[in-house]
Amino acid sequence: MQYPETPEKASKSALAAFKRLNELGVAANPINFAIWYEYFAGKNHDLKKTVDALSAGGGKPDVSAYAELYDRFIIAGANMTRDREWSDRIDTVTERIVSALTASGSETEEYGAALKTFSGDLETAGNPDQIRGLVADIITETDSMDTRTRELYSRVSKSTEEITGLRKALDDSRRDALTDSLTGIANRKCFDQKIFSTVEELLANGGTLSLIFADIDHFKDFNDTHGHQLGDQVLRLVGRTLFDSLKGKDTAARYGGEEFAIILPDTTSGGVTSVADNIRKPIASKCLVKKGSDDDIGAVTISLGVTSYHPGEDITAFIERADQALHMAKKLGRNRVICEDKRIEIAAVSA
Secondary structure, three states: OOOOOEEEEHHHHHHHHHHHHHHOOOOHHHHHHHHHHHHHOOOHHHHHHHHHHHOOOOOOHHHHHHHHHHHHHHHHHHHHHHHHHHHHHHHHHHHHHHHHHHHHHHHHHHHHHHHHHHHHHHHHHOHHHHHHHHHHHHHHHHHHHHHHHHHHHEEEEHHHHHHHHHHHHHHHHHHHOOEEEOOOEEEEEHHHHHHHHHEEEEEHHOOOOOEEEEEOOOHHHHHHHHHHHHHOOOHHHHHHHHHHHHOOOOOOEEEEOOEEEEEEEEEHHHHHHHHHHHHHHHHHHEEEOOOOOOOOOEEEEEEEEEEEEOOOOHHHHHHHHHHHHHHHEEEEOOOEEEEOOOEEEEEOOOO
């Protein structure tokens, strides 16, 4: 982040940040301070909007939420800076096109004026030699204009191709920053952004929202026994299965390690349990075989916890409830779905 504020304005924002932290009874450590400094500095509009939405919903950032806000709105500034660099390069090429077109417009006007002059001269030409000379001048001027037009087309064409390439690089950069490189689904940063924006939309427009947390059973033991390469294959399998279950605005993400999450807007508590079990079953039904051998590794299973959002609740509490349901599923024997809201077991199979 860059802070071009004057010393006076920076001091004002800093004092306001310290005051708010004191009012909330929150420690003024660097992370917490940075959140409120950005808030009062007024330039981080997305951060201010998110914090205001939390307040409007009757909540406020708690201690654990500050880290998420910091990752999402402060650390993400590095990616924003990179995106601005791509955007600046696009703007530079665009200005080059505009400049070329403006110059072409002037040249076209000059050509039109020349033709008008030639037209008048032709009307007053007294003999064939004068007419031939004027026609030759017109041909020369037209050839010159044609050359300039072709040069313009070439410059604009090349610049347009350059803009297309820059825009693709910008899109790739943004996608890569929000994608888990191993599984190909969304990463934790994307999850954080999506859960905040989805709750904001729900608070503004109403609707339902559900969340699934999933964890691969005994994954550490699996890795220790069969190696990280095979462990990576299992992570890809789970990621692909989650992705295949998506519909509409759903978002599947690798939350961290062997833990995954799916955000399901417009999905009720009854619907989310069916989605979760439709993820669990195909994974449990697969028998893994080690490549290059006939060694049967056995089945991989996952445990899932599901819950639905209570309008106005803190986002961290919402996530925590899904996580609690997941831990309950693992505690009760794994390879099952637990709905936190109803505190009941939805699906289970024998170990």
